[in-house]
Amino acid sequence: MHTVWKGNLSFGLISIGIRIHSVIEDKDVKLIGIHKDCLVPIRYEKIAPGCEDGEVKPEDIVKAYEYSPNKYVVVSKEELDALKKEYEVQSVDIISFVQLEEIDPVYFDRSYFINAMEGSEKTYILLKQALERTGKIGIVKISLRNRQHLAIIRVHEDGLILETIHYPDEVRSITQVPNLPSEQEVTIQRKELVAATTLINELTVPFIPEDYTDEYRTALLDLIEEKIENEEVEVKPVINPKKVDLKNILDALNASIEQTKRINSAAKKKTAVKTKKETS
Known part of the structure; x- marks a missing residue:
């Protein structure tokens, strides 16, 4: 299994050498575009409309931020590399502990398995058992895929799992949804609510992931x-x-x-x- 990140996980003064591996395996069926007559794959060229240079070479492309229509500020590769190096999290420190139920599922992003490096098995199991005993999860920051993430560490079956979560300013408020129905404007009859509740109870079954497939x-x-x-x-x-x-x-x-x-x-x-x- 491919290692996505490796380093130290700090739990107070305890340091645990860890590796993390992606939980999700992309099963999407890849379809490519080909010419219907020539039967060759379509190649997409990079061009700059209005520029006379034709196809743009990789070395001629720079990063920029559009701060207003057709106005850009260019950020050099050296500036980006310096920022990444300055804010890259080399060691993961557990900042605090919270109850899992306190985090709304809307915040969760990607999941990663955590494995212990050789020599860190005891401290790994110690953290796992402590989290199980308290029913808590750990809050950490980690650098993955060229950006800093907020994440949680929790017990998952026989090991630990890390799940990146969105920062609060990345999650939109439901109040931004247009024409959202209001309970004050809609009247629900008691018998309607009882019937709906009964239907839910009748359809309630244990969650077995293997029962669900991508049809x-x-x-x-x-x-x-x-x-x-x-x-x-x-x-x-x-x-x-x-x-x-x-x-x-x-x-x-x-x-x-x-x-x-x-x-x-x-x-x-x-x-x-x-x-x-x-x-x-």
Whole structure:
């Protein structure tokens, strides 16, 4: 499992060597854009509208903040690196302890497993058992992904977990939601509330995470697998001339022949499947 951060976690005068690993594994199905006729991936060029330099090179791009329409203040890489270095959290200190219930779930962001480095197993277990006994969670600050985060440390099953949380000024107030219904303006009959409460109780079950799946992702993967099995595979019909080595023209010709055979074979199978479906 990839280590996202490693360093020391301080608990009073106790120091625990830790590594943290991302809890979440991205399962999103990646689809790319290709040209429908040429069957090659689309490349997006970086340009500056109105600039005569054409495609912008990476070394010509700088960071800036737009403080008003079409007005920018440029921040150099050296200035950004200096700020990151100055405010980077090298060691994680538990600032305070609170009850988990005091933090609204809207504040939670990303989760990370915490593991102990060699030699820190005892202090790791000590903190875990102390948190279990008190029912508290620890508040910390940590630098991840080039920015400083507020986070909590809590017990999770057989170990500890770190969860980054949003700063208060990052969370909008529900009062900003337009046309939010008001309880003073809507009358709920007692029998309606009783019926709704009864329905909730009837639908209440223990939460088992494995009972819930991403049905769209599963259906998309099934569709892709079906297309592969039915030879509905798009194959690029031509070889990119830029990639042909002129010293190996014979190899390129032989490769072209084999590619053409595969394309023709796939096309024949596709036609046969289509004909079979139409006659059945």
